Amino acid sequence: MLKKPPGWNPPLPLPTSPQLYCNSTYFTDVASLSPPLQATFNKPFYSTIDISPAFNSSPSDPATMADSTNAPKPSSSVKLVLLGEAAVGKSSLVLRFVNNDFQENKEPTIGAAFLTQKCNLPTRTIKFEIWDTAGQERFASLAPMYYRNAQAALVVYxxxxxxxxxxxxxxxxxxxxxxxxGIVIALVGNKLDLTGDSSSAAGADGEEGDDSGDARKVPTEEAQAYAEEESLLFFETSAKSGHNVTEVFTAIANAIPETSLKSARGAGASNAASRGSEEQRVNLGGPKDAGAKDSCAC
Incomplete structure (x- = not known):
């Protein structure tokens, strides 16, 4: 029989009792250990922090992901031109959209006015660079200069x-x-507040237009049928009350083709884009019309 060498102790028995260590189970026969070792195993010397959620959470779990909604949305510049006969309310529509303002008895636009306004969509921000053209016949030949390279147009009647x-x-x-x-064209019938539909175009203070009668001379069905035939957006608006004004520009922003937006990104209307949302006027009427430069067009 072999003699036990000095200092030799028999190996511990295989573990048989379950113990929890960092949410993992292992076995040890605590009862078979000597009292000092039993006391050691019974001490809470190990961590019991539950770290399993860090491994079990889904990558798409909002609680475990950084908030991506704070990321800036892509921004695109869109050149938009307003066209139409004089005194149909082109400038009033733009001023309502840009400044939420309406002014009675404004002088006609001389040449063109430039304004900017942003339209926030769920996936991107559209910065409209708006050219409000004069409706007088003497300025009609200048219109191509303003609608050249435009992604959108409002044709107002x-x-x-x-x-x-x-x-x-x-x-x-x-x-x-x-x-x-691919230019997006919206046909817009303005001055809804003067028609029998003025109840739907009441002003912000709840008041209707000044005229209680129906001054409508263009049936909705006629204009809408033409718009559908030509694949145009169609709206009837009141610049005075603001009815449908924001909806027009939002519909245009949503209708701009993605390819057009990509080509427009970072583009400006020459150096005018850096002028912010302040109205800029291009006076083409000569010195005799210079006094009109600080007035609002209608």
Missing amino acids: DLTKPTSLIKAKHWVAELQRQASP
């Missing part, structure tokens, strides 16, 4: 003036013929 719709159709035909391919 007066709901109380049938001849303004005829002029609007001429502008639509010219845009389809000469403007950029």
